[in-house]
Amino acid sequence: MTWIQLLLREACHHWVNTLLGGFGLAIAVALLVAVQMTTEAAERETRRVMRDLGFNLRIIPRETDMDHFWDHGFSDQTMSEDTTRKLAAQHGSFLSFNHLTPTLEGRIQAGDRPVLLTGVGETLVGPGEAKQPMGLRIKPGQVILGSGVAARLKVKRGGLIRLGQRDFTVDRVLAESGTDDEVRIYGALADVQSLLGTPGRINEIKAVDCLCLTADQDPLGKLREILEKTLPEARVLQLRTMADARAKQRQSAERYSEFAVPLVLLVGAGWLALLTWLNVRERRVEIGLWRALGHSSSRIAALFLGKAVLLGLAGAAAGFALGTWIALEAGPGIFQVTAKSLSMDPTLLLWSMLLAPAFAALSTVLPTLGAVSQEPADTLRAD
Amino acid sequence: MLLCEQLERRFGGPAGEVAALAGVSLRIDRGEFVVIKGPSGCGKSTLLLTMGGMQRPSRGNLLFLDQNLYEMPAARRNRVRSKHIGFVFQLFHLIPYLTVRENILAGLPPGDSSRLPLERVDDLMSELGLGHRALHKPGSLSAGERQRTALARALIKKPDVILADEPTGNLDPVNAAYVFRFLGEYHRSGGTVVVVTHGQDAAGYASRTLHMASGRLSADPPPPETSTTSGHDSTPTIAAKG
Structure with a gap:
């Protein structure tokens, strides 16, 4: 046997x-x-839920007038659009944050009133991250309207809206959100740079702190350390409540x-x-x-x-x-x-x-x- | 064949140390049928297990086929035991999940079952009246059939010696006689048998009967007042015939 x-x-x-x-x-x-x-x-x-919550890190030019920033919601200073790529190229950057999205914000006249205009550039993600970027993807010549702006200008999806000297197609209208997005128009970064007269410039990089670091490892401190060395012209702000929610x-x-x-x-x-x-x-x-x-x-x-x-x-x-x-x-x-x-x-x-x-x-x-x-x-x- | 020299075996317990073997010397030659008698607890099972290489003595030597069994490595002792020594126990000790046939084959040295002519197993089962039980498991056998299966397991490898510990202790007289008849036949065919018992049923088969009391051997039965506790030192140890 x-x-x-x-x-x-x-x-x-x-x-x-x-x-x-x-x-x-x-x-x-x-x-x-x-x-x-x-x-x-x-x-x-x-x-996924955190992604849907949105960005919680804001990287802005160091010389920003913070009173203006908090009053208007965007920096009065600009930095080179290339700053995003320089930041992404830093070894270890994606250990502390991911989804770097360059933006340029300002005010522009739409109809009889000024509105917030935000240009959104290509999002850079860390190695191994999901390819689908956060936030909005807008093609050149198109815009996305906040529901308040759309209602006031009486335009719908597929309609035309004139900004500056150009006409833009309305890609879609955002649902009511209860935020200042109601009076915001999103466009492609290059279009907005052209409209605001600041080609090649941005005034903010939006990011999400990485889930790899816990609150006690101080993701904000780590990011500030990286920025201090490589981008002394930038400063970082953290939306604390959202960051804590992620960490918890x-x-x-x-x-x-x-x-x-x-x-x-x-x-x-x-x-x-x-x-x-x-x-x-x-x-x-x-x-x-x-x-x-x-x-x-x-x-x-x-x-x-x-x-x-x-x-x-x-x-x-x-x-x-x-x-x-x-x-x-x-x-x-x-x-x-x-x-x-x-x-x-x-x-x-x-x-x-x-x-x-x-x-x-x-x-x-x-x-x-x-x-x-x-x-x-x-x-x-x-x- | 077997030579015990001043074997001692002590067990510790809550009531103090007990000497199961208190200096036993014994020689058993090839072809003998030795019966060791004595009351329960006198050390006869300990002696048998020690002779079989299953219980290391506290002191003394045991020579089997001129080799000191307890000085050789455990693996070699296993091989000697599996090849040359057959055991029969009072409680049968069959493997419950193997059939009668498989239990008998388990008595062969590891790896030898494939070299055994199958007729030998069948013949042995027929001789012992187990032919119709070949595929049964121990749980469905009578006590007599179980002991005959254990006997067949010991005989299958044609050992030099069979050591039987109270082999009829759990059997009725008919089955007990059956077991001794087969041990006797094995002995007549040239085999050596050592049986430990406290009964009288082996008397007709023994070529020599020894008596054990308090861990010591004697050629003569102990007097009726003999104690079975340790420390009895008046009984001389003996050497078997040469």
Whole structure:
């Protein structure tokens, strides 16, 4: 009888122990897979929700008159449009922020009243970031209108609006937002530079602080450090409430993962070690007998470790299926914004198939070593 | 074949140290059928397990086929045990998830089952009245069938010696006689048998009977007042016939 036949025969004979062991491992793997999938989903959701919240860092020319800035909502000074690329080129920049969008803001007459005019340039994203940039994308010759401006000028999507000496097509009208966007017109950066008479200039870079840094790592300080060295002509402002919201959301997701993963691992290891100990205890006489019949300790230990590995493999496969099912069933209800991006992750199956058997074998080592180091006589004597 | 020299085995316990073997010297030659008798707790099972290389003595030497069993590495001792020594236990100790046939084959040295002519297993099962039970598991066997399976497991490898620890302790007289008849046949075919028992059913088969009390061996039965506790030192140790 081969080693594997012996192992399978024993596993079938002690089917309750086998089933409980496999079940425990499957539950542990299922929880880990579900936690991992939902953690990733939570991070995606966080990124998406944060992106929708908008930019929270504002980089403006150092010489800006701050009274003017807070009064008018934009800087009275300008800097070179190339500042954005210089900033993005700095090593480590994207560790502290991402989504750099150059803008130029000013006031322009639209109809009988002045409106806020914002030119939006190409957004630069960090390596590995999603290609889709934040904010608005506006083609040259087109504009996006705030709902208040559109209502006052009585123009709709596809209509024409005259700014300065040029006509622009209305790409779309923004929904009512309750902010100063109501009286804002967005245009392509080059068009706005031309309209405001400042070609090649911008007066703000909008950015989002990176989710990679927590509040205690001071993303603002890090960014200021970078700017101090490379762009002394710029200064950075942070929209504190929004930044704190990001940090809290991210830290909350991290804490969830930090709590859940070790707990599941600990419970899984304890469960398996207990079952193995019970199995070893039940099989003390058998172990003594195998040794009496001349089988080596390593061969006997291999029977127990082999069983653990087999249970690990079976538990990994079943647990992966169960965990994926749980995540796919429960996930969309929790993460509504990114529900469609929840999907089966084959790499998790690979990791489960590698780690669960190793983990099961590790949990089994101590009880097994204890069992095979006993003298056979200790378990076989009758008196 | 087997030479025990001043074997001692002490066990610690809450009530103090107990000497299960208190200086046992014994020689067993090839072809002997030795019966060791004595009351429960006198150390006879400890002696048998020590002779079988399964219980390291606290002191003394054990030579088996001119090799000191407890001076060789554990792996080599395993090989010697698996190749030359057959065991029969009072509680049968069959593997519960293997069939009768597989339990018998488990008695072969590791890796030898593939080289064994299958007829030998079948013959042995037929001889022991187990032919119809070949595919049954121990849980469905009677006590007598279990012990016969254990006996077949010991015999399958044609060992130099069979060590039997109270082999009939859990059997009715008919089955007990059956077991001794087979041990007797093995002995008549040239095998060596050492049986530990506190019953009388081995009397007709023994070429030599020894008595054990308080961890010591004697050729004569102990007097009725003999204590089974340690510290009894009036019984002389003996050497078997040469």
